[in-house]
Amino acid sequence: MTATTPTEEHRMNSTDVHTDTGRIAVSYTHEGRVATVLIDRPRKLNALTLELLDALYTELRAVEHSDAQLVLLKTAGEKAFCVGADITQFADFTPVQMWKRWIAEGHRVFNFLAQLRQPTIAVVDGIAVGGGLELALACDLRVGGPGARLGLPETSLGTIPGWGGTERLTNVIGAARAKELIFTRRQLDAETALAWGLLTAVAERDGIDAATDELVDRILEGSPAAVQVSKQLVDAAAVGAPSAILEALASGFTASTHDFAIGVTAFRNKTAPIFTNS
Known part of the structure; x- marks a missing residue:
C-alpha cells in the first residue's frame, strides 16, 4: 500500500508523562503522507487521565502544523482501544473540579481532534467504552477489528457521557439509538456497530491494518x-x-x-x- 508503506519513517514528536499509575506515552510519527498518533498505556487499557489528555493535545498540535494529509489514531495493546476515563483519578474530584477541569479538558482535546483539517481515522481494536468511544467519535471515520466492543456505560457510575458523546453519537447514529446505548449501557459488537454506522469498516481477524490501509489509500487518491x-x-x-x-x-x-x-x-x-x- 503506497499510502502507508514509506521508504523511511520520520519520528516527529513524543510526549512521555509519568503519573502515580505508571508511565504514559503519547507519540506522533509521520510516514509519507500519513501521520499516526499513538496512545501507549496498555497496562491500564489506555485509560485517560488529565496528564494523558494534555500529552495528546501536544501531539495533535504537532499534527496540525505538519504537512500530513491524513491522521490515524491508534492505541497500544490487544485488549482495548481505550476504556475511557481513569476512574481512579476523577472519582476524587470535587464537583467544581469536575466542572472546571475534567469535563473542560476532555472537550478541549476532543474538539481539537475533531476540528483538524486532515481526515482522521480511529483504529478501534478491542474495547472502546465511555471516553474511549467518545475519543473515537471525535475522529471522522472508525475502522474496527472483529473484537471491537463499543458503548457508553456512564450511567452505571451515576454520571453521564461528558466528553461530547451525547452530541457526536447522536450525529452518527441518530437520537433513538444514542439514547438506547446510553440508557441501557449496551455494548455493540463490531458487526452491529457497522450496521448502525458507528464503524466505517470492520476488518477480518488480523486484517485491521490491511483494512485501514485500503481506506487510507482511497482517501489519498483525492485532491x-x-x-x-x-x-x-x-x-x-x-x-x-x-x-x-x-x-x-x-x-x-x-x-x-x-x-x-x-x-x-x-x-x-x-x-x-x-x-x-x-
Whole structure:
C-alpha cells in the first residue's frame, strides 16, 4: 500500500508523562503522507487521565502544523482501544473540579481532534467504552477489528457521557439509538456497530491494518485540498451553516488550485490524476 508503506519513517514528536499509575506515552510519527498518533498505556487499557489528555493535545498540535494529509489514531495493546476515563483519578474530584477541569479538558482535546483539517481515522481494536468511544467519535471515520466492543456505560457510575458523546453519537447514529446505548449501557459488537454506522469498516481477524490501509489509500487518491475542504463543509453543515454560500466559496477556492487543473486534465485524458497538493 503506497499510502502507508514509506521508504523511511520520520519520528516527529513524543510526549512521555509519568503519573502515580505508571508511565504514559503519547507519540506522533509521520510516514509519507500519513501521520499516526499513538496512545501507549496498555497496562491500564489506555485509560485517560488529565496528564494523558494534555500529552495528546501536544501531539495533535504537532499534527496540525505538519504537512500530513491524513491522521490515524491508534492505541497500544490487544485488549482495548481505550476504556475511557481513569476512574481512579476523577472519582476524587470535587464537583467544581469536575466542572472546571475534567469535563473542560476532555472537550478541549476532543474538539481539537475533531476540528483538524486532515481526515482522521480511529483504529478501534478491542474495547472502546465511555471516553474511549467518545475519543473515537471525535475522529471522522472508525475502522474496527472483529473484537471491537463499543458503548457508553456512564450511567452505571451515576454520571453521564461528558466528553461530547451525547452530541457526536447522536450525529452518527441518530437520537433513538444514542439514547438506547446510553440508557441501557449496551455494548455493540463490531458487526452491529457497522450496521448502525458507528464503524466505517470492520476488518477480518488480523486484517485491521490491511483494512485501514485500503481506506487510507482511497482517501489519498483525492485532491488533498478538496478532501480537507469537503470535511470542513460537512462539519459546518452539521451545525446548520448554509451550504449554498459555503459551497460556492469552497468551489471557487478549489477551482483556483493546481490540483483542479490536474484533475480536469486527467479526466479528459482518461488517466488517473497525480495530485501535487498545490
